[in-house]
Amino acid sequence: MQQTFHDEARMWRSPLLPDAELLTAEYFAQEFAPHWHEGFAIPVIQSGAQTYRYRGARCLAAVGCIAAINPGEVHTGERATDHGWAYRAFYPSVAWMQQLSADMAGTPMGIPWLPDGVIDDAEVAGHLAVAHRLLETAADPLAAENALTAGFALLLSRYARTRPVVQSISPDATRVELMKARLSENLDQPMSLSDLAREVGLSPFYAARLFSRSIGMPPHAWRNQLRLNRAQGLLRQGLSVTDIASMTGFADQSHFNRHFKRAFGVAPGRWRL
Template identity: 55%
Template sequence: MTSTGSSTRFRDCPRYWRTPLIPGAEMLTAEYYDHEFTPHWHDAYAIPVIEAGAETYRYRGSTHIAEAGSVPVINPGELHTGSRAVDAGWRYRVMYTPVDFLQKIADDLAGKPQPLPWFDPGVIRDRDLAYRLRHAHQLMEAGSDLLAAETAMIDALSTLLARYGSTRPETQRIAANDPRVAVMQAQLGADLAEPVQLSDLANAVGLSPFHAARLFAQATGMPPHAWRNQIRLQRALGPLRAGASVADVAAASGFTDQSHFTRHFRRMFGVPPGRWQAA
């Protein structure tokens, strides 16, 4: 933390890292002050624990405030934002846990296959759970005792599922599975470097451009062009993780240039792509 007169505030200081204990997961240890996350989603479950300060975020049509000791879980594919809720900013730890990994823990916990785990919108205020998640995160980051870290991680995620796991409401599944939206999403994601016009999407589903854009935004929470940029960013992670250059990934992802890619990447992940890759 840095001092500003008689007050203290956090810095914009994120660090992404990975652990062999959760294959495919991204882990984040961070503090933020100025940074504001624009509307975005993750393919994984975002499981944060706030250590100090407070974060405010928009999620499923409401504004939430997550203070120290709280756990503001975000479901995969769900649009949300993030910024400071208090003058100091906030410090937190996050497990971006792959869907199949958490699904396996849910199945093991129940002793039989379970529906996709889902968490109600809102901030979980459970000091015991927050302690378990923070402790597991710290042990995995230290990496000195993998047995203890894995035991703590399974305990923390099992506790989260047992206390707060549910299933996705049927109304949400119906809205998200509109076949016309699926057609437009497929067209937007088919070739990310290929230009697509709104009229192309509209013609594909037999709607006017106005009604196609409105349907898409109602189902996804984003206009088509913003949704496509999110897909570009999500698909860029694999090549970056494999060691491809930022410039090559930017071009293959359909961004106009590297600076355009970097700007969008930082707004979503809080760090430039090169720094994320270095983790």
């Protein structure tokens, strides 16, 4: 039986990336007419390949590539293989990209223009794809925003025409302890990296780096471990795994089971026996 291909796309938004759209898409017949965006377009190719005309050249983006488009630049887009292509795309605003660049450098920065043509960097593409998936599931805002900030910071540090020189981290035990205290509160409630950083008067980028450098793991990982430690105590009390997953802030029982086994080597139901 001959395989058929079709177009499927979903445009959506996340409060963690304000004033922006995100797109999850598989395209076969789609041919984009010449167009431009007010902000950046950052598509990460997941399968197949896309070809597009950009700044007078024909570009080809395959799996693991980023077909980055700067604001205001006219471009097209169509399949480059018989099976089409799939990508996860970010459309961040100029203001958001410029603010992240300034947060990285610790000083005001201009617009972080990206190079003309395809960025072939599987590591950066992988980080951005993970962030996109976390934003789409919306299961853990803290993990999603951390991945988003780290992924785009890596992109800008490697490929912005004026690359921000990342400011050094100064020890700050007081702020780290304040972040730990905030992370320990209301474990069943979601928290974003921006919320945490605002509590201590830092940018999300700097707050995540300070915490990770001081503690040895990013804020979302530390909070998840605290949830698991609390869950152990609840298991000793004989509570059900389902109730514990809800009480400690995991998205569902399978999410709880997966993290518990990864940390302790057994599923919570078997740990209690």
